Amino acid sequence: MLTYILRRLALALSVILATLVSTFLIFFAGPSDPARAMCPETRCNAQRLEAITKSLGLDKPLGAQFLDYFKGLFVGRDFLYAGDTVHCGAPCLGFSFVTRRSVNDELFSRFPNTVVLALMAAVVFVTIGVAVGIFAAVRRGTALDRTVVGASQVLGAIPYYVLALLVALYPVILWNILPQYSSLSSGVGPYFLGMLAPALILGFVTSASYVRYTRNSMIETLSMDYIRTARSKGISERTVLLRHGFRAAMSPIATILGLDIAALLTGTLITEQIFGVDGIGRRGLAALKAQDLPVIMGTVLIGAVVVVIMNLVVDIMYSFIDPRVRLS
Amino acid sequence: MSDQTLLKVTDLQRHFPFREVQGLRMVRANVKAVDGISFTVKQGQTLGLVGESGCGKSTTSRLVTRLDEPTGGSIEFEGRDITHLKESDLRGIRRDVQMIFQDPYSSLNPRHTVGSILSTPLRVHGLHKGKEKARVQELLELVGLNPEHINRYPSEFSGGQRQRIGIARALAVEPKLIVADEPVSALDVSIQAQVMNLLAKLRNELDLAFIFVAHDLGVVRHFCDQVAVMYLGKIVEYGDKKKIYEAPEHPYTQALLSAAPDINVARGIAPKERIRLVGDVPSPIDPPSGCRFRTRCWKAQDICATQEPPLTSSTADESTRAYREGGVHLQACHFPEVKTNLVAEVERTA
Amino acid sequence: MNAMPEPSAGTLIEESEEQGSTKAPEHQEARTGRSPGQVAWSRLKKDKVAIVCFAIVLFFIIVAIFAPLLYSLESVDPLTGVKADPYATHTELIDFNGLPEVGASSAHWLGVEPRLGRDLFARWAIGARPSLIIGFVAAAASTIIGVTLGLVAGYLGGVADKIISWVIDFFLSLPILLLVLAIVPIMQKSLAGTGDLTADEISQIRFIVLIVILFVFGWMGLARLVRGEVKSLREREFVQAARAIGVPTRQILFREILPNLVGPIIVSASIAVPAYITYEATLSYLGAGLVEPTASWGRTIADAQNLFATYPLWLWPSVIGLSLLVLALSLLGDSIRDAFDPTSRR
Amino acid sequence: MTATADTISTQGAEARNAGDVVLEVTDLTVAFPTEEGLVKAVSNLNYKARLGRTLAIVGESGSGKSVSSMAVLGLHNPKRTQITGSIKLDGLELVGAPATTFQKVRSTKAAMVFQDPQSSLHPFHKVGKQIAEAYRAHHRVSKQVALKRAVEMLDLVGIPNPQRRANQYPHEFSGGMRQRAMIALGLVNDPKLLIADEPTTALDVTVQAQILDLVNDLQKEFGSAVILITHDLAVVAETADDILVMYAGRGVEKGDAKEVLAAPSHPYTHGLLQSLPSTSEDLEELRAIKGSPPSLLNLPSGCSFHPRCDFKSQVEGDACWTQLPEWRPTPGLLNREIRCHLADPVATLNNDEGAR
């Protein structure tokens, strides 16, 4: 068990490191030139470009840039700016080319919004997905089951952003049933209420796949020998389904759930964009448009770290759910 | 039956290494699946391997057929050392040593027709060039299947028929030694008998040597010349069938024989003594010191924990029938003792 | 005994004992004589949902192939005096606020595009092409990569397996959507260099870039699946038998193991096609998909998203086309999976 | 086996008279509609299980042993199974009974021990809890009391250190211990009938012997009826009182176990015994039954066994393939019934042996 955790940890670290190196290479060594993007259009001459290049640190050899970046991540680093050294503590993701602010500030201040959205959505899709999925599994083969499965498929086939747009427009803007997103500065209540619409639609659409996971997992579990044993004890069918079937059926779902939440933490981008939620996905998208490499990299790195950590957590959690793994 | 030694296995070992964290240290450990066994198989002879689950029977089979590489010891086939031959150098051996598998369902590729399954060995070894189809049909007939079924898929056959196809595949390359790993365990009694008969017939007709793995003592007794009883990666008793069954010396062999239910009880003939072992087989990762059987043995004494008994011939009591009739008989116990009354012996009554 | 009449069908008689007997055993009809693929195919043919879905997919394929023929059925526009063409702009049909002055008509079955005045039906019909091409090509490519790497990792084990598994883990850890959004322009740039390319050339390069990116980030699932399957198949006795016979490794991989993976591979590919189509549309929505003047549903949806109330003819045909195609493909995928694995039946 | 059963087992239970019929199965037919057609897994099965006695049901794989006994506990999916005939458990008719009836009788009147203890125990729940749950389902007691009962049961089935073991998960048990735990689970509510479906097939010989001894000992203490499902005739010889031989979903011979095995009167039973290697050690060839069992989708007409039967030539006319033989007492034998058209099966089968 400990062996396993250690091995997973090593794997996680190596993956993060590789993400770091490869995103760095793709973005910094890639053909785009952020200095040019920064250089004011009519006043961009050779000196100006050089000055910007220098102030962004892009004049140094790639290896040195990478070392700087790497160092920044683990011990922090100093930036020269306006004749001043600005310290950026570890893990330093660098300075935004565009806003000239620390990427950490840019991203970590927005991360909570993404987390709240992802978790609220997760609550929605887990509740709907699991409840409906179990229902369909128990009623397997009936018209109801087929309707549920069919509906989940239809929901999955419609482009998500079209649905999200419709929700953002009608119930939120025009009919005013659900409040619009507002930042935490306008109060905790309005903030969570404002998250409702994006979380609901995101959760609802994601629940389509959970209905199917849960249903399949439940059906598979119900065909297991130990369910037959449970029935042969003379306990009620409900107990059989919930205490025996559900428990075992949920463990693969828990795995998927962990990974999905991880994926949502960088994948709420469209939702954030459409509902104006100020999360890191939306920030990343804005950075993409502005070719703001440090912010893009920061977002990608945070995403990778979240996925890797969630993976690890899921694996360890799984070993607690399933005693067979725990004690092996 | 000639006296030529076909296969000579000396001190064969297969340890599966794995790593584990203990406390703060990473330690390497081994699953000692096969831990130093020796035996020989002569041309035309059948060696039976019996023992409880996990004692290393299948691993031995896979080592002998070189599907797996030993971590120690040597395997000689017809005098040639094949212990560490590379896959490319094994081609010759692949013709001479063949394997029959336990599971009639997973041992045939469901995507290939019978014809293709049986012609693959011919193709690979370049046998019967141009006349493969005729040879395949011949093989099918040899194992008692309809040669016209050459284009059928395995799913169209019953378990017994599939096992016959598996046997035909092993025979296709005209091997000298067949290693059969529980070839009838998965079959029903009535089918089992058919397959056993077929194997016996082929053995006689083709002068084949067999290593025959089974956990059914009756089947082994019926089919084998010599029997090796394995316990936790070791051979604990080895000898001619008659000796093993009628005058076992090792306590484990005795317990095994005594535990097997016997149909003769129905005829009112019960064995005099019943030995019931307690507990289960220990883990092969960390086998008991000294004699591996000592943890379940009713005779165990201090020496059993410190000293590993070698596989030797016991100083047999002259009065035993086994001694009088001669033949090989080795066992590995510090306190061997012949027991003769563990199996109900009946003459078949009319 | 064998001379006895055998009036009952359905029992297998096996001539096991009498070797050399020429009497053919009775037929045994209970065990149907087909390979697993054939069994799946016959199940599929009986599945009504599958057939309807297949018809829908086929319909879209036909639309895509014969798109020019289809929109040539529209009559000549009385205002412009020309026939519809998915690329020709007709701003004369547009008012000064960018909205079309003409509605749906025999010349423009779905009206014309706001701002540019291009014929919407022509664009819709030809817009089926990118979806289908990207879906199928990317699925084929990712299948080839996934299967190859999965096979190698699963069968060889050891270092190769460790490396490939690591790469799979690595790719799966990446925040793909964001990364793809970032890489598309970078990759286009490295392919196209800077400048010197016209709009048409760029749009073609973008097409290729998209396909490449989609499969480069899409092979891991299948590779993992194949790896797992191969690992278990490798221990299966028929593979051991092939090894014992001396069948070379490559033949074991391709003749013994691969045919047994046909089911999962087909299933995975059939699920990948709609996934890629959806992905392309999403990327187009986010501005990293196809570019002008390519007509694609994803692009049209992105363009028309804000006018769905004001000018519904622009948005909805593409939404419906895309949703229907994706739905049909994924239901078809489900049917295929059911056909291969009847225990997962709905 | 040192069991201290008197302290826990039969308190409060009504007197059990050895020989009373607990289970009476009459004309039981179980069929499954499938894509390919109707699978008649069990047809017209009749048998009785009596208190204090062990009934062995034997037959080759697929002969309907498990299906018939699962029908007793109502473990088939009612929507996908057609069950007709009658199952009377302790006087209660179970065919067509509602789910609640089954819930009540399960574990209290009849319990089942399955073949594969590995997959039959829930991997996520502790062993003690799984046993306690069965007890609590039928007794209004606290969790602690139920758990204490579970520990006692584990002790009873010979698991050393039961207190600790009750707190472990199934995968921490060895195969033999798991099967002991399954038996403990089966007996926790002191049922009148214990159905053991191939309880030792997955086990090694040495462990198998332990388990069979255990079942025998417990039966003596509890005085319940045991149905032992197996395909191993040697096991039957050592443990069973009565025997029912099944072939292709039908019973073909029943009677006293030892008598049947010593002198079978149905060609199929005879063939099975002839196939066993241990009894014919000195013969060059085993006497196998030719062919293999029929498909349940399309049973042979008349006697299902006739295509494989060596003796059908000794039956007058075409009865073997046109007429389903009814149960009848074997001529010349007491307490023996067979389904066979042979006029004098005992003699015919004896002749056969003599001929060799």
Added chain:
Amino acid sequence: APSANNGGAGNGTNGGNAPVDQAGAALDPNAKGPAPEIQGAKRGGILTVPYASVPANFDPSDQFYQDTAVIFSLTHRALTTYVSREGKQVLVPDLATDLGKQSEDGLTWTFTLKDGIKYEDGSPVKAQDIVFAAKRSFDPDLAANGPTYQREFFKGGADYQGPYKGDKNWKGVEATDDKTIVFHLEKRFETLPYFVSFNQFTPIPEAKDKKADYQLHPLATGPYMFDKYTPGTELILKRNPNWDKNTDPARHDYPDGFHFKWGVDTIKTQTAILASNGDDATSLNWDPIDSSLIPQIEGDKKAQFAEGPSSCVLMVNLDARKIPLPIRKAIAVAWPFDSIHKAGGETTHSFSPASTIIPPQIPGHLDYTAEAAPGFKMNGQGDGNADEAKKMLAAAGYGADKPFELIYYYTNDDDTAQKVNQVRKQALQKAGFKVTDIGVPNAERRKLVGDPKGKYNMLQSPRGWCFDWPSADSIIPPTFGTIALSQGGTTFGNFSDAKIDSEIKRIQQLSITEQGPEWGKMDKWLTETYLLAIPDNNDKGNSVFGTKVKNVVNNPNKGMPDLNDVWLDQ
């Protein structure tokens, strides 16, 4: 400032509201606070202003954009500022007592601070603070995006690197005492009073400067101050208790506060504001109105919409070095103004067609319409005439066998730009040109079109021009003077001509009131004689606001409303 409009390069067709003629220009050196009350105005409420773009920062030294200028005018006071009087923008003293005193030679300007001006924290504003702020605007890092007039006009400004890195003894701007600020110039700068209304001339106390972090909370002097600022996301303003309305001739403080939100989706925001549910009723958005909403704002939601001219003129820039005049005229004849505007998503509310370089709100604007060919007026309208252009090309010696090649870059990572290119290319091809359209990402395009040695022969930088103050000296010299070209930049036409340069020089010497008509004449002369760029359109600004937002008036110098005058009807 250069036009920020990269994509559409639009021009218009039929004008909507007529631009307010010469509304941008008047001076009132004697204006005094407080600003007269607006009739019916109420105090209270929070005005929410969500809009699409995202201000990069709020450092006063780095500001050059209209949106931040509007926000800063709520919080920050400079030496001078504008007030709106009867639709005209009038320059008035703000922190200074007057509009500056010019020395005889015109090379020294002196401003005096009013008494009693305080920062939000109550500390007094000193002349040194304004000097420090002015110096700070030279820092190449902090003020990278700011204006550059100070470098051109202030003495020694071309080399000065700001207060951190630059020469400590630089004396281009100095405070002779706590109240007096003196500007020393390289050359005459008649419009300096306009320039010192920029945020670069709002005071920054050196002791409280935090360099890069100063932007997180720049000290306010206006009626409002920063309450909460989340860079890139939102800014909340609250009342500044230390603002004294009696010193301020320009500002009101009706709402209790403002809430700016950035990066919002324009269409959703405008739709919501028009629907005016909840907070949307007190919201205002100044992004160009989306065409899908035009039926509403032309219909029953008319009262929630305001529009007017902006400071920008858009032109079709031709490289006169590479395209001979007859061909330039042929391009003007062939140019598909209407199609480009339609494809670019322009609407009747986003621009008005232009025939001149100087927009109508600038003093001296001369209304003329030149002809590219007899009968073909260059009024920024119509879809071009391919046949006539063909004829003109033929006359110049080009035809199907020897087409004239037009080469330009366009943005291929922007959807609208791609669409515009579709129609532009098709029209030019129809007229017989060979079109080489090179699609590049926007950032790349900006570099390429700003390089005078680029491969293009048209559509180079600048695409248009937004004046920085209402005088044509902030339009013609920076776009037609050849200095820019000789320094490695680009101009309209990329053309180097001594006659143009000397004319510019001549007019610049005139006084601010005399300059106007002369620029107007030069405008006409430039187009008729050279046609270095084809006039396309004057950009319009608009606002969409909730039902409770009152007195929204477009500022013709900004293309946006002045938030100082807006009040909320709670």
